[in-house]
Amino acid sequence: MERPRSILIIPAYNEAVALPALMKLIRDANLGLQCVVVDDGSEDDTSSVGRNHGAIVIRHPFNLGYGAALQTGYKYALAEGARFIVQMDADGQHDPRDIEKLLLPVQQGQCDIMIGSRFLDSTGYAMGPLRQMGRGLFRMIGRLFGLSVADPTSGFQAMNRAVIEHYVQDFFPTDFPDVDVLVGLRRRGGTIRECPVHMTSATRGSRIHSGLRPIYYVYKMLLSLWSAGSQRLDNTDWLENSKKEG
Amino acid sequence: MDKTIDLAQLRQLFLTAPESEATRIVAFVASMALLIVVLWLLRRGKLREEYTPIWLGLSVVLLVISMRLDFLRWITNAIGAWTTSSTIFFLGELFLLAICLSYAVRLSSAFLHIKNLSQEMAILRTHVDALRRELSASTTDSDSSAGGNHHDAPGAAPV
Numbered sequence: 001m002e003r004p005r006s007i008l009i010i011p012a013y014n015e016a017v018a019l020p021a022l023m024k025l026i027r028d029a030n031l032g033l034q035c036v037v038v039d040d041g042s043e044d045d046t047s048s049v050g051r052n053h054g055a056i057v058i059r060h061p062f063n064l065g066y067g068a069a070l071q072t073g074y075k076y077a078l079a080e081g082a083r084f085i086v087q088m089d090a091d092g093q094h095d096p097r098d099i100e101k102l103l104l105p106v107q108q109g110q111c112d113i114m115i116g117s118r119f120l121d122s123t124g125y126a127m128g129p130l131r132q133m134g135r136g137l138f139r140m141i142g143r144l145f146g147l148s149v150a151d152p153t154s155g156f157q158a159m160n161r162a163v164i165e166h167y168v169q170d171f172f173p174t175d176f177p178d179v180d181v182l183v184g185l186r187r188r189g190g191t192i193r194e195c196p197v198h199m200t201s202a203t204r205g206s207r208i209h210s211g212l213r214p215i216y217y218v219y220k221m222l223l224s225l226w227s228a229g230s231q232r233l234d235n236t237d238w239l240e241n242s243k244k245e246g
Numbered sequence: 247m248d249k250t251i252d253l254a255q256l257r258q259l260f261l262t263a264p265e266s267e268a269t270r271i272v273a274f275v276a277s278m279a280l281l282i283v284v285l286w287l288l289r290r291g292k293l294r295e296e297y298t299p300i301w302l303g304l305s306v307v308l309l310v311i312s313m314r315l316d317f318l319r320w321i322t323n324a325i326g327a328w329t330t331s332s333t334i335f336f337l338g339e340l341f342l343l344a345i346c347l348s349y350a351v352r353l354s355s356a357f358l359h360i361k362n363l364s365q366e367m368a369i370l371r372t373h374v375d376a377l378r379r380e381l382s383a384s385t386t387d388s389d390s391s392a393g394g395n396h397h398d399a400p401g402a403a404p405v
Binding site for chain 1: 364367368371372376404405
């Protein structure tokens with residue numbers, strides 16, 4: 001049976017150093033996925049490194065943000081007729097050997113989106129106390145909206161076309177698409193599942209966790225959650241419709 | 247001798263104090279200048295028509311007030327201010343707040359357009375590059391007498 005078309009999306013910003021090792025791991029995993037690196041206006045050789053390692057590279061003319069890079073990947077996947085996508089970070093914290101574990105349940109129709117979680121099993125992922133507090137806060141707020149996800153900030157996910165069609169809309173955040181996006185998806189009838197994956201800390205300091213950004217992140221996320229949770233839905237079961245049409 | 251003065255009387259004093267002719271002239275000239283600058287910018291194509299109503303409206307309002315300062319005194323009285331100058335500052339700040347908010351909304355919308363355009367452009371460029379590679383590969387194939395050489399577009403193969 002021919003496998004439905006799936007695309008692997010890797011948003012990358014100045015990841016020329018980390019990318020080769022990741023690409024090698026992906027190649028070794030022999031997944032048969034089309035690999036797309038979205039270079040978010042890097043100042044280093046991310047684009048050429050990605051291309052030299054067999055990926056299709058989409059390069060933003062300037063830095064638009066992590067969420068925008070992901071969305072570019074979604075738009076490309078839609079244009080290419082992909083039915084499923086997997087997304088993972090370029091900094092090497094996600095293990096490509098877990099891709100199959102994420103993708104298969106989505107391909108089998110068990111859920112619309114599968115999130116690779118650091119916290120379901122003891123994966124040894126280290127997190128500072130402030131981040132743990134933030135995670136706890138957002139988990140709690142997520143639960144208020146019926147979202148029960150242990151790792152809503154995980155960038156390691158697999159999803160089907162119905163979700164991609166939802167994510168290419170203008171509401172999708174250009175910076176941090178996290179729990180707010182999942183809440184919106186849940187409210188529209190999307191089925192969200194998690195599976196434990198192995199995750200290491202990023203090879204370099206993440207931009208989201210430096211300076212005043214964590215404060216802005218919490219502020220922005222609370223605002224987005226309020227917005228996502230209070231929006232009036234035109235057609236609550238649109239995702240179901242989309243899946244039927246698909 | 248009692249030197250205290252009733253506050254209501256003091257306020258009335260401020261409100262009824264006549265403006266000097268210089269104030270009227272300066273206000274009129276400034277309003278006219280604003281009107282002329284807005285029209286000039288419009289004529290030079292540096293200000294889009296859709297942005298003009300608020301500025302033309304403001305120029306006309308300022309012009310009318312500069313000719314009829316008693317309007318300003320009436321507003322001052324109505325909002326409970328003491329002096330016409332504080333009314334001008336208050337209304338001016340309200341106006342600036344409204345303008346800032348309006349431009350923040352327009353900027354957000356413009357950012358969305360820029361983001362969508364950049365994404366579209368990046369995807370199209372990837373498609374164009376792939377087509378270009380395919381074209382050069384097929385040209386090489388047809389030029390090659392050996393035949394049977396298949397050229398995959400670099401980066402297009404599944405991994």
